[in-house]
Amino acid sequence: MLNTILSIVISIVLYALVIYIVGRLNLGLTVANFTSALIAGAVIAIVAWLVWWLLGAIGIGAGGSGLISAIVSLVVAAIILMIADRFVAGFKVNGFVGALIAAIAIAVVAWLIGWLLGLLGFGVDANPTALLLRSLF
Numbered sequence: 001m002l003n004t005i006l007s008i009v010i011s012i013v014l015y016a017l018v019i020y021i022v023g024r025l026n027l028g029l030t031v032a033n034f035t036s037a038l039i040a041g042a043v044i045a046i047v048a049w050l051v052w053w054l055l056g057a058i059g060i061g062a063g064g065s066g067l068i069s070a071i072v073s074l075v076v077a078a079i080i081l082m083i084a085d086r087f088v089a090g091f092k093v094n095g096f097v098g099a100l101i102a103a104i105a106i107a108v109v110a111w112l113i114g115w116l117l118g119l120l121g122f123g124v125d126a127n128p129t130a131l132l133l134r135s136l137f
Contacts, residue, residue: 028102036090077103
């Protein structure tokens, strides 16, 4: 139980760092401060879990590979960012195109952080997105 809670906290902090970096780079979204990024990370995790659960319930899964699966995942990520925009003060997404750009930037920055943490010896599990998803399911 404690391990799961710690994993969730670490995942949200890493995801908040990713959101904060993307916001500072002005890539489709803006974040007022790190606290807003932390709250946004938690809200995005909850909304993402709910959206993917609902999509799975109606038969649209996130699994698979290929261009169509990647496009569906990207559009869903953009919609999740736009939903989180409504609930978090200090977190602003610049329209749907901005949300698409931010979703790509978040994926790239999360991958880079995971890669850097892997180089430092934290292993493959250091990817913030993988940590977050694994802790929620």
